[in-house]
Amino acid sequence: MPQFQQHASWRLEGGGQVIDLETAVKDGILGGGGLPSGKDGTLGAAAEKLDLKKTIEELDSAAEDVPSVFICPISLEPMVDPVTLCTGQTYERGNILKWLSLGHLTCPTTMQELWDDAVTPNRTLHQLISAWFSQRYLLVKKRSEDVQGRAAELVQSLKKVKGQARVEALKELQKMVVAHPSLGNALADSGGVALLSSLLGPFTSHAVGSEVIAILVNLSLDSDTKASLMQPARISLVVDMLNEGTIDTKINCTRYIEMLMAEKSFRCEFMLSLSLLVALLRLAKDKRHPNGIAAALSLLEAICSHEQVRSSLVSVGAVTQLVELLRNLSPEGSVPALHILDDLSTIPEGLSALKDCPQTIPNTVRLLMRASEAGVQxxxxxxxxxxxxxxxxxxxxxxxxxxxxxxxxxxxxGCNPELKQRAAELLKLCSLNYTTTLFISKCKLTRTIQ
Known part of the structure; x- marks a missing residue:
């Protein structure tokens, strides 16, 4: 029976042919760029030191341009141990052996009948895969080290520079943190997070404070750091920026406060600040910035879950403002606003404000059949x-x-039975002041209009 023979040359898709590994990679056929070489000039010296499977896993999100010839046709994942069938098709060893163990006597790709079920290691392709992923791994590692080095330089500079120079350093650091999420761990280990936290205080300018907040909301902070950020002077600065900052600063401040609220040690008295509540309601009404509306409502929803704050919200006119806001919200965007109003209806002054607001009933009825099930509830x-x-x-x-x-x-x-029961009870309540005939006519009339 014919057997697959390993050739020194390697044929690419489209008919092109490369003579060896060096030509394949150095000429850019498999992604461009030279490979790292050892002192003796041999390619892939670094590749031998790297575990291919581990390298591929670490590059899962970074190597999106993996050549198709490296992909196993069965799993659609990069191959670690490529083997070739008698038909000339190459697969990951484990995948094709599983295929054969299930009794299949055909090639999965071509469906040709196999005249020999032996598999032959494709060493040339294995070398190419190892070299390609090693190159990418070393490049990504170098970039990461460069980023961490630059971040460390910026952190050190923050200890010395003042004014606009400090603002510019923070802006650069913020861009790096957004572009490289893993940088947060390096900042924490190097004391960068502690330094950033120390920059927030009663004498911090809004220009510096807004950049610091923009960095912190993109980091995973530990409980101790969050506890230090809950100091009244720091919270007061954030509230001031929420009132007076740019739209991006306001949104970051809402994210920042919501992040702190998730901590068990967060003290709800911070949320009783009328200045904070007024700032959030003002942001929620700013039609120019939908992202700001969503951020404000999200934080207000979290705040309103604390019963101690509800009276304060009612006192600053939250009921009327939120009811009016319902007219302009999408069905999805209306859910947090409805949730807040529902929470406020649980206290006497909140319920009274809802009754006295002329738009409560029409605006809520209008959303009834447009909202999600949570909104309907x-x-x-x-x-x-x-x-x-x-x-x-x-x-x-x-x-x-x-x-x-x-x-x-x-x-x-098709909503849940509890909602149907509540709707039936409300329907009965609405019918009390009408005769049966008149109420039915009202239903038909409004239904036709709808």
């Missing part, structure tokens, strides 16, 4: 609380706003 809860508080006044307004028809649709939808 919050909307029904708000409407139930308001109508229950003043059934004669609010139930009539809800009927005129088209609530019955929407409730019928909720009942007929």
């Amino acid at each position: 919050y909307a029904l809860s708000i409407l139930w609380a308001v109508c229950k508080l003043a059934p004669d006044e609010c139930a009539s307004l809800a009927v005129e706003a088209g609530l019955p028809a929407n409730l019928l649709l909720v009942i007929q939808s």
Whole structure:
């Protein structure tokens, strides 16, 4: 039977041929750039020192331009131990042996019948794969070391420079942290995170503070670091920047506070600052910046989960402002706003503010059939609380706003049974002041309009 023979030359897809490993890589056929060589000039000297499988795993996200000839047709992953069948097709050893062990007598790629089930190591391709990945690994490692070195230089410079020079150094460091997420560990180990934290204080300029915050929100901080960042003077600086900074600074400040709130040691009295609540509501109403609206609502939602803060939110006019905001939010974007309003409805002053706001019922009814199931849950809860508080006044307004028809649709939808039950109860509440005939006509009328 014919057997696969290993040739000194290696044929590429498209008919091109390279004589050896050096020509293949040095000429850029497999990705360009020369390979590292040993003192004796042999290519791949570094490759021999690297474990190919480990190298490929570490380069999983960095080597996106892997040549197709290195990919196993079965697993679609780079090959570590390529072997060739009698048909000339090459596969990862483990994959093709598993294929054969299942009783298949054909080549997986060509479906040709195999006249010999032996597999032959493809040493030339293995060398090419090893050399290519070793080159990429060393390049990525060098870039990482260069980045870490430059970051260390910037951290050292922050101890000396002041004013605009410090701002420029922080800006460069921020760009590096965003581009290289793994840099955070190096900064923590070198004391860079501690230094950045120390730059936040009562006498920090907003220019410096905003850049420091922009860096910190992109790092994974430990509990001790977060605890130090909760000092009142530092929180006060962040609140000031949230009121007066650029839109990017405001968004970063919301992310920063939300990050600190996730810590068990976070003290909720920090959130009672009326200046903080007013700044967030102002950001939530800024139609020019949708990202700012989403960030503000996300933080307000987290803050409102603490009952101690709800009265303060109501006192700064959160109910009316959020109800008005519902008109301009997408169904997805409305969920946190509805959640906040639902939380505020649990305290007497919040529920009273919802009842007294003329847009509460129409704006909430409008979202009822557009929101997600979570949004529907919050909307029904708000409407139930308001109508229950003043059934004669609010139930009539809800009927005129088209609530019955929407409730019928909720009942007929595929949402969970609890929501259907709440919709049925609310529908019954709305019908109390109407005769059966009149209520049915209202349902049909509003349903036609909808």
